[in-house]
Amino acid sequence: xxxxxxxxxxxxxxLSVLWLLPILLVLTxxxxxxxxxxxxxLGALPASFTLDGFGQAWGDGGGxxxxxxxxxxxxxxxxxxxxxxxxxxxxxxxYDIPFRRTIIxxxxxxxxxxxQILLVPVAKLAELLGIYDxxxxxxxxxxxxxxxxxxxxxxxxxxxxxxxxxxxALIDGAGVAQIFWRIILPMTRPALAALGALAxxxxxxxxxxxxxxxxxxxxxxxxxxxxxxxGQYVSNWxxxxxxxxxxxxxxxxxxxxxxKHFISGLxxxxxK
Amino acid sequence: xxxxxxDRPKTAARAPKRPRRFSPVLLAxxxxxxxxxxxxxxxxxxxxFYLALTNWDGVSAPTxxxxxxxxxxxxxxxxxxxxxxxxxxxxxxxxxxxxxGLALATLLQKERRGVxxxxxxxxxxxxFSLVATSLIWQVSYQPDGVVNKVLGAVGLGSWQHAxxxxxxxxxxxxxxxxxxxxxxxxxxxxxxxxxxxxxxLYEAAKLDGATAWQQFRNVTWPxxxxxxxxxxxxxxxxxxxxxxxxxxxxxxxxxxxxxVLSTYMYATAFQSLRLGYASALAVVIFVLAFGVIVTxxxxxxxxxx
Numbered sequence: 001x002x003x004x005x006x007x008x009x010x011x012x013x014x015l016s017v018l019w020l021l022p023i024l025l026v027l028t029x030x031x032x033x034x035x036x037x038x039x040x041x042l043g044a045l046p047a048s049f050t051l052d053g054f055g056q057a058w059g060d061g062g063g064x065x066x067x068x069x070x071x072x073x074x075x076x077x078x079x080x081x082x083x084x085x086x087x088x089x090x091x092x093x094x095y096d097i098p099f100r101r102t103i104i105x106x107x108x109x110x111x112x113x114x115x116q117i118l119l120v121p122v123a124k125l126a127e128l129l130g131i132y133d134x135x136x137x138x139x140x141x142x143x144x145x146x147x148x149x150x151x152x153x154x155x156x157x158x159x160x161x162x163x164x165x166x167x168x169a170l171i172d173g174a175g176v177a178q179i180f181w182r183i184i185l186p187m188t189r190p191a192l193a194a195l196g197a198l199a200x201x202x203x204x205x206x207x208x209x210x211x212x213x214x215x216x217x218x219x220x221x222x223x224x225x226x227x228x229x230x231g232q233y234v235s236n237w238x239x240x241x242x243x244x245x246x247x248x249x250x251x252x253x254x255x256x257x258x259x260k261h262f263i264s265g266l267x268x269x270x271x272k
Numbered sequence: 273x274x275x276x277x278x279d280r281p282k283t284a285a286r287a288p289k290r291p292r293r294f295s296p297v298l299l300a301x302x303x304x305x306x307x308x309x310x311x312x313x314x315x316x317x318x319x320x321f322y323l324a325l326t327n328w329d330g331v332s333a334p335t336x337x338x339x340x341x342x343x344x345x346x347x348x349x350x351x352x353x354x355x356x357x358x359x360x361x362x363x364x365x366x367x368x369x370x371x372x373g374l375a376l377a378t379l380l381q382k383e384r385r386g387v388x389x390x391x392x393x394x395x396x397x398x399x400f401s402l403v404a405t406s407l408i409w410q411v412s413y414q415p416d417g418v419v420n421k422v423l424g425a426v427g428l429g430s431w432q433h434a435x436x437x438x439x440x441x442x443x444x445x446x447x448x449x450x451x452x453x454x455x456x457x458x459x460x461x462x463x464x465x466x467x468x469x470x471x472x473l474y475e476a477a478k479l480d481g482a483t484a485w486q487q488f489r490n491v492t493w494p495x496x497x498x499x500x501x502x503x504x505x506x507x508x509x510x511x512x513x514x515x516x517x518x519x520x521x522x523x524x525x526x527x528x529x530x531x532v533l534s535t536y537m538y539a540t541a542f543q544s545l546r547l548g549y550a551s552a553l554a555v556v557i558f559v560l561a562f563g564v565i566v567t568x569x570x571x572x573x574x575x576x577x
Contacts, residue, residue, distance in 0.1 A: 009386060012379060016393035022452070023396065025418055026408045042414050043421030084305040091301035095294065103306065105569055110313040112565045114512055116537045116554035120323060120547050121316035124330070144312025147305055152572065176297045205401030207516040212542070223401045227520055230407065237411055244407040248400050255399040266398075266457065267464040 030054065030241035037237050053238035054246070057229060061239060063246050065218065066225035070250070073138050073221050074203045078196055081143045081150055086188065088147070089154035090180045094166060104155055111148035118145070119212045126213045137213040138221070142203055150195055157191040158184060194265030197258035201251045222247045323551035330547050341552035350528050351553070354536040357443055358560075361514060361532055364444075366507040368451055373458025373503070374496075378488070380459070381466050391463070395456040402453065402516035409449040410436070410521065439529035442522050446530055450517045454510065458503055465499030466492070501571065508564045512557055533557050 028046050029037070036048040057063045088107070092100045122141055126132040131140075161184060169179050185192075210224040217228055226247050233239040255262050324341060328334035345351045380391050397405060412418045413435045420432040435445040469492065477487045515534040518524060524531035524539060533553060541550030 008379075008384075012386070012390040015376075016390050019393050019397070019452070019456075022408050022412055026411055029411050041416035041421075042411060043416055043418040084308060087301040088305035091298050095298060097294070097298075097302060101573065103302065105573055107306070107309055108572060109565060109569055110309050110317075112509065112561075112568060113313065113317055114509075114534075114554065114557045114561050116534055116557050117320040117551070118313065118316045119538070119554070120541050120551055121319035122312065123542075124319075125312075125316060140308075141312050144309050147309045148313070151305065176295050176301070180301070201399060205403075207401070207403055207519070208538075223403045226401075226403050226407060230410075230520075237414070240407055241411055244404045247404045251399045251401070252396075262399075263395075263460055264464075266460050 026241045026244055029237055030245050032238050034236055034238055042237055050238075053236075053242035056233070056236075056239045057243040057246055061229045061232065061243060062217065062225060063222070063229070063243055066220055066222045067246070067250075069135060069219060069225075070204055070221035070223075073135050073142075074200055077139050077142045077146075077203045078199045080139070081146045081199055082192060082196060084143065085147050085150035086154050086185060086192070087180065088151045089158050090184055092151070093155040093158040094179075094184065104152060107148035108152040109148065111145065111152075115145065115208055119208070122209075123212050132213060133215045133219060135214075135219060138210060141209055141213060142206065145209070146199060146202070150199065153195060154188060154191055157188055161187050190261065193258060194261040197254055197262045198265040200254050201262075204251055222250075320551050320554055323548055324555045326548040326551075328547040329545055334548060337548070341549050342555075344549065345552070345556070350531060350536060353528050354524075354531040354533050355556075357530065358512070358532045358534075360443065361447070362508065362511045364447055365450055365454065365514065366511050369454040369458045370503055370507055372451070372455045374462050376455060376459040377462030377466055378492070381463065391459075394459060397453040398456045398460075400453065402450075403520045405449050405453050406446075406517050406520040409452070413445060436522055437526055439527050442526060442530040446518050446521045449521070450514060453517075458507070461499060461503055461506070462496070465496050469495045501567075505564050505568045509561060512561050533560075 029042065030053050031049050031051065032046045033048040033050045033052060036046065040047060091097055092104055097103070123132065126137040126141070129137075131137040165183055165187075166179055169183050174182070204221075205223055206221075207223050207227075210221055214220055214224070217225070220228065226243050229243045230240055323334060325336060325338055326334035327337050327340070376394060380387050380394075400408070414420075415432075415434050419435065423429060423431045433441060435441050473491045473495070474487060477491050482490065513534065514532060515538065518530055518532060518535050519538065522530045524535040528536075533556060537550050537553040537557065540546050540553060544550075
């Protein structure tokens with residue numbers, strides 16, 4: 001038994017180290033100086049320590065500005081998408097709306113579509129509305145695309161809330177909006193937390209929608225901006241590495257804060 | 273879906289009966305989200321299907337060409353490369369992440385000392401964006417980077433390579449980071465599935481003297497059926513959507529060697545500005561995904577009832 005336990009730790013530990021190695025490498029690259037990398041090579045052991053890479057990626061590289069754009073997109077997207085999907089899920093799960101199951105599945109099917117089929121028309125639609133190359137376009141398209149999935153998950157969750165609670169509120173004279181806001185929504189909090197953490201990560205990490213509805217560098221969120229950084233700082237690997245670290249911080253923070261919700265969300269989020 | 277519904281109480285209460293008249297608030301609750309999704313998803317999707325039948329440069333009016341775009345694909349070598357690479361990607365990315373994810377989940381299934389750390393380590397890349405992932409790996413792939421350094425150190429100097437610049441290796445060099453990120457995700461799906469298996473089944477198998485392999489073959493595998501189908505859908509949909517990681521590492525190059533349908537579609541649309549042909553490529557992706565989408569919806573429908 002002893003050797004089996006040791007074997008397990010050797011195997012699992014080895015894999016973990018292998019998995020963490022690229023991350024460790026980027027972290028060390030990000031704090032090396034340009035001249036150290038240039039003279040000793042990327043693969044060499046670090047011979048310097050400096051935060052210059054972070055300074056450049058955040059300042060001249062536009063990382064700070066891109067981070068602001070990202071938050072300006074991600075926060076409204078998550079809030080709006082969850083609000084809209086929870087009202088839809090509420091109505092579809094708690095009332096006998098005609099064709100409710102069909103509506104739910106149609107909404108879900110919209111989220112399963114490969115985004116490629118939407119790219120050209122969405123870009124043109126945004127141009128037509130005069131919002132092309134604005135953060136508004138990115139917010140609305142991400143809300144629209146995510147809605148189906150969030151609604152599907154939330155209605156499944158809301159259906160498991162017992163009907164008696166709603167009945168009691170109804171007898172007390174509560175209206176639809178009150179029942180939603182005061183009773184059902186608070187009881188949906190675990191699902192909302194899981195979806196919120198996931199939606200934040202997905203929206204923040206998005207590349208495809210951003211480069212479809214945005215063109216100007218100054219409105220780009222972090223993920224597409226990181227690609228720009230790569231073009232701007234060719235072979236300044238300390239700056240590029242620092243940029244990747246900066247880009248990963250918000251999602252890692254959300255993950256650490258909502259770890260449990262995040263994992264259970266992924267298990268339901270099986271279609272993304 | 274199956275993963276979560278498995279441990280949710282089955283006491284789904286029926287919606288309270290009420291007269292067939294709905295308050296305006298309730299109607300708005302359904303209609304507003306539906307209109308938003310309709311306007312930004314279904315309406316563009318319909319346009320996409322129509323545009324696939326046209327030639328369009330995005331400026332002048334589209335001209336209708338029928339199935340012309342689809343006929344053109346047969347003589348388009350880049351399309352053939354992209355289609356083949358998409359299949360390779362489906363098989364390797366999909367297959368390896370399913371097998372690897374299940375292996376990792378079985379390895380880390382039992383709660384024991386250190387297992388939390390191992391799971392977290394394998395899972396961490398999942399929260400990174402694919403763009404960040406690709407930059408993380410580009411650091412290692414550079415000619416003077418760690419991969420070549422290690423090869424040199426263990427006496428495989430002749431294997432050293434400009435991994436992303438060589439058409440022979442580019443696709444596979446992109447596949448590794450994609451797998452690095454996907455494996456932890458599939459592992460989590462399988463861990464949830466394994467957790468749902470009744471331990472009594474293993475007790476019974478052990479009493480019957482079943483070996484570890486027999487337990488896996490006769491207890492674990494059959495019990496994982498619904499998780500397997502979820503994983504299968506996830507993998508196919510994710511494979512066809514794989515764009516970010518390839519786009520940020522190679523843009524489909526060099527010489528289209530790592531081109532898949534999604535990158536080719538994007539480049540055709542927004543770089544060559546051949547919007548009609550690009551829409552036709554998108555339709556091909558849709559057709560490939562269609563079977564999965566339908567299967568998924570059927571299952572969702574069944575579990576929903």
